[in-house]
């Protein structure tokens with residue numbers, strides 16, 4: 001299957017006066033991908049997304065969306081749904097009027113009931129935006145972004161402020177859109193969501209793209225962990241591990257399955273109780289923490 005580049009970010013720089021918010025950022029997103037642009041607070045994610053959305057001009061470098069400059073809003077708008085970090089709906093409009101307005105402005109066609117149903121807002125169809133809760137406004141934002149099932153959907157922290165049921169419903173909708181062929185780019189501070197759903201992840205820190213790849217590619221360089229504690233009279237465990245506190249152990253391993261088996265076999269033979277036993281694969285959180293402590297590239 002040949003891939004088609006939907007977003008091409010080439011040596012993008014965004015500056016605010018003397019402040020350099022995005023530094024030589026380059027990445028591509030292929031058709032059908034779900035790409036998560038992650039990073040520390042102030043890393044430059046929203047600034048980069050705003051250029052992709054056509055809402056901000058690059059200070060230097062080039063961004064192409066569907067092969068065209070995204071500031072060419074008329075060409076791109078019908079094909080790209082956008083959920084901004086802060087919603088900008090008029091408080092006097094009702095929920096259904098807000099969706100229809102976006103549909104009209106973007107020239108996309110769909111039914112209001114369908115998108116409100118996706119985010120469980122059907123009962124709020126005639127409610128004014130000013131009367132919605134914060135989480136309901138975020139869900140309305142999402143509903144307007146996916147109105148018309150656009151080819152490209154850009155979501156800036158879509159699940160922030162949502163309860164767990166709403167987050168699950170939103171991810172179900174995102175997965176459905178992906179199955180239908182949409183390309184999705186998003187930011188989130190919920191790393192476990194990116195770990196579960198993203199095809200590829202870019203990690204930004206202080207304006208720079210510091211890592212990029214699939215989750216297995218990014219987590220491969222760091223060890224998984226096994227944790228447990230032992231009774232005071234228990235023998236020492238088989239693999240090299242000193243207790244981290246009292247009789248609690250933390251084993252870091254690149255061979256999680258084999259080391260866990262060895263530990264369980266040992267506990268069986270010795271009739272030892274492995275208290276509070278847990279085994280965890282390497283997570284994006286670990287990659288983040290490692291990135292935060294390493295020196296910045298020259």
Ligand SMILES: Nc1ncnc2c1ncn2[C@@H]1O[C@H](COP(=O)(O)OP(=O)(O)OP(=O)(O)O)[C@@H](O)[C@H]1O
Nearest residue numbers: 016017019021039040041042043044045046047048
């Ligand atoms: N309009 C602006 N004027 C001046 N500085 C700005 C402006 N917008 C953003 N910045 C600064 O640029 C940097 C990057 O901001 P941006 O919002 O892109 O980061 P982010 O990665 O989205 O952060 P967060 O995860 O906290 O939302 C921050 O230090 C921010 O204070």
